[in-house]
Amino acid sequence: MLELKNICYTVNTQNGKKEILKDINLKIDGKFVAFTGPNGSGKSTLAKIIMGIVTPTSGQILFNGEDITNLTITERAKKGIAFAFQQPVKFKGITVYDLVNMACGKKLKVAEVCAYLSEVGLCAREYVNREINASLSGGELKRIEIAVTMARSASLTIFDEPEAGIDLWSFNSLISVFERIAQKTQGTLLIISHQEKILNIADRIIVIADGKVKNDGNKQEIMPNLLSFSTCNALKDKEA
Amino acid sequence: MLSDLQKNLLKEVAGLEAIPNSAVNIRIDGKTTVRNESSNVSITSKNDSDGIEIRVKANTKNERVDLPVILTKSGLTEILYNDFIIEENCDVTIVAGCGICNTGHQNSEHSGIHSFYIGKNSKVKYIEKHYGEGDGNGLNILNPTTKIEVDENGYFEMDTAQIKGVDSTNRVTTALLKDNATLIVHEKIMTHGSQVANTEFTVDLQGVNSTTHVVSRSIAKDTSKQSYVSTLNGNNKCNGRTECDAIIMNNGKVIAEPKLTANHIDASLVHEAAIGKIAGEQLIKLMSLGLTEKEAEEQIVNGFLK
Numbered sequence: 001m002l003e004l005k006n007i008c009y010t011v012n013t014q015n016g017k018k019e020i021l022k023d024i025n026l027k028i029d030g031k032f033v034a035f036t037g038p039n040g041s042g043k044s045t046l047a048k049i050i051m052g053i054v055t056p057t058s059g060q061i062l063f064n065g066e067d068i069t070n071l072t073i074t075e076r077a078k079k080g081i082a083f084a085f086q087q088p089v090k091f092k093g094i095t096v097y098d099l100v101n102m103a104c105g106k107k108l109k110v111a112e113v114c115a116y117l118s119e120v121g122l123c124a125r126e127y128v129n130r131e132i133n134a135s136l137s138g139g140e141l142k143r144i145e146i147a148v149t150m151a152r153s154a155s156l157t158i159f160d161e162p163e164a165g166i167d168l169w170s171f172n173s174l175i176s177v178f179e180r181i182a183q184k185t186q187g188t189l190l191i192i193s194h195q196e197k198i199l200n201i202a203d204r205i206i207v208i209a210d211g212k213v214k215n216d217g218n219k220q221e222i223m224p225n226l227l228s229f230s231t232c233n234a235l236k237d238k239e240a
Numbered sequence: 241m242l243s244d245l246q247k248n249l250l251k252e253v254a255g256l257e258a259i260p261n262s263a264v265n266i267r268i269d270g271k272t273t274v275r276n277e278s279s280n281v282s283i284t285s286k287n288d289s290d291g292i293e294i295r296v297k298a299n300t301k302n303e304r305v306d307l308p309v310i311l312t313k314s315g316l317t318e319i320l321y322n323d324f325i326i327e328e329n330c331d332v333t334i335v336a337g338c339g340i341c342n343t344g345h346q347n348s349e350h351s352g353i354h355s356f357y358i359g360k361n362s363k364v365k366y367i368e369k370h371y372g373e374g375d376g377n378g379l380n381i382l383n384p385t386t387k388i389e390v391d392e393n394g395y396f397e398m399d400t401a402q403i404k405g406v407d408s409t410n411r412v413t414t415a416l417l418k419d420n421a422t423l424i425v426h427e428k429i430m431t432h433g434s435q436v437a438n439t440e441f442t443v444d445l446q447g448v449n450s451t452t453h454v455v456s457r458s459i460a461k462d463t464s465k466q467s468y469v470s471t472l473n474g475n476n477k478c479n480g481r482t483e484c485d486a487i488i489m490n491n492g493k494v495i496a497e498p499k500l501t502a503n504h505i506d507a508s509l510v511h512e513a514a515i516g517k518i519a520g521e522q523l524i525k526l527m528s529l530g531l532t533e534k535e536a537e538e539q540i541v542n543g544f545l546k
Contacts, residue, residue, distance in 0.1 A: 053524055077530040089525040092457075092485070093543030102539065103529045152529065 001029040002050065002156055002188070007059035009045055009211075020045050021056070022211040028156075028190060032182050034202035035192045036226065042211045043192045044086060047158050050190075051083040052076045063156070080187070082154035086161045088145040091132045096144055099132060103151040116147045119180065121173050138165040146177065155187040163195050175201070199223065242268075245341055246310055252371045253337030254308040264306040265292060267320075269313045281305055281332075291321035291353075294334075298327035298359065307336040309352065314344020314378045319351045330362040337367075338382055340405070342374035349381040356387065358394040358421075366398045372405030379407040386413045390421035392447065397424040402437065403545065404430065411439040417478075419447035427456040428545045431464035431492070442471040445478035445507065454482045459541055460492030467495040474500070474507025484513040487544060489537075 009021040021042045035043045048054040050061065052073040061069045068076055091099075100113045114124030120143040130136065132144065142165060149157060162178070163171055175197050182189060182201055191198060199205055205222040207215035215222055242250065246268060250256050259266070259274055263281035266274040272292075277283050280300040284293050294305060307322070326332065342348040358364055372380035382402070390396050402409060415423050423443060431437050443452045452472065460466045472480040484496040498511035518540050526536035 051528055053528070073524060073527040074530060074532050077528050083528045085521075085525065089519075089521045091522060091540065091543055093546040094539065095543075098539070098543065099529075102526060102531060105530055148529070 003062040005060040010057045037208040080155035082152040082157040084149040084159045088141040120147045139170040159191040249310045249339030253339040267309045289321045293323045295325045300330045304333045309338040311340045315346030317349040324356045328359040333365045335367045337369035340372040340380040342378045347379040351383040353385045358390045361393045363395040368400040370402040381408045383410045388415040393420045395422045401428040415443045417450035423452040425454040429458040432461040435464040437466045440469045450478045458486045461489045465493045469497045471499040474502045477506035480509040482511045486515040
């Protein structure tokens with residue numbers, strides 16, 4: 001279980017200090033938890049703070065009862081946290097096969113790597129030896145990112161906007177990928193998303209807005225308010 | 241009989257575990273130690289200079305020629321002139337390389353001047369690997385010069401790698417391409433310590449529809465220095481591309497200097513050069529998979545030079 005205690009994150013800007021996260025307190029367990037909220041609300045920053053990519057200005061992070069606030073990314077990964085990037089990182093020379101092996105921490109048979117790729121709807125034989133570089137499309141990179149992250153079999157897996165940069169056609173198959181992952185996984189999935197269809201398969205939805213937890217509950221409680229909340233915000237944006 | 245050290249160097253530069261049955265010439269400490277010819281490949285010593293002539297008969301397909309050079313004596317300096325004549329309609333692989341183990345205090349130096357003539361419609365893959373080791377103060381110096389002429393419809397692919405232990409290298413490659421001829425070059429260099437590597441390519445795209453693609457990937461660590469100069473001269477309707485992709489680490493320095501000259505209205509020439517340290521996001525991604533920063537760096541470097 002993950003526990004965030006009084007997490008604050010402040011950055012220095014030209015116009016003085018800006019608070020990105022304001023005293024976030026959350027306990028995250030269960031199977032499928034979603035973060036949602038407007039762009040710039042601090043969701044991705046919070047996810048990066050959990051993985052150790054961003055260091056909070058103050059606050060404490062507990063994972064399975066242990067204080068991990070000062071642990072490195074590597075140490076957190078070894079404790080069982082996995083992270084799928086919103087924008088998958090490209091490499092030169094590193095193949096899909098190499099990356100899945102690194103994710104598993106051992107040398108897998110080609111067939112085993114292929115099994116992970118098939119899960120995300122990629123014809124495995126065509127991809128296993130491909131380099132993870134710009135020759136792959138945004139959608140392909142995204143699916144590979146999901147497959148690599150799942151290969152870690154972590155107890156907490158974070159997906160930062162898996163739908164970003166995916167076309168509509170791929171999006172539908174992405175939903176079924178997440179439905180399958182949700183059924184199969186033993187650990188907790190924490191997914192940042194704006195998509196109603198993804199939020200629909202979550203057990204719990206946490207709404208983050210303006211650096212704070214605005215709402216927290218199951219989808220029956222959150223979804224109706226969320227829709228009016230987005231409408232309000234859209235109108236507010238228009239007026240501004 | 242080869243010593244264990246010689247066997248190890250042979251494995252490093254030519255991937256050879258044993259003496260092959262195909263055409264081979266192994267030169268150890270300045271002397272040809274093993275020479276086998278095949279019915280299609282002749283290897284003869286030159287009379288006028290130190291070196292050999294390798295001639296591949298017309299229509300030879302799927303043959304391999306190995307020409308490793310090994311230096312284990314400190315203070316040995318040699319210049320070799322090797323000529324390769326590949327007649328028409330061939331498809332062959334040539335593996336050359338130089339392994340130096342210098343445990344002494346004097347410099348070891350090998351300069352190989354290789355001239356290739358690729359006949360009409362012939363296809364050649366040339367693999368060249370340079371490797372140095374040794375714990376003495378003597379420097380390992382390798383200065384390869386490669387001159388290439390590719391005749392009509394010919395294809396020459398050159399894979400060259402210098403991954404470790406060579407203290408100083410000046411590598412010069414020149415090529416002349418005739419009608420429909422193709423030259424592909426993949427160069428990989430990793431320097432560390434205070435090593436220096438200079439490479440220079442000059443390709444004359446002389447013939448109609450001649451094509452070249454020269455790609456260099458390099459890593460400069462510690463205080464090592466590298467320079468990459470690539471000159472393409474488009475003298476006809478042709479396609480030329482040169483790429484330099486370099487990673488710098490610690491205080492490594494890299495200079496990339498592409499020079500394109502279009503002397504014909506239908507010459508199409510492109511250059512691309514990118515130099516920088518390892519991207520932070522690449523390290524973060526691999527660390528998020530459980531690798532330490534050092535392991536992540538190794539994986540990125542190994543992938544880059546694969």
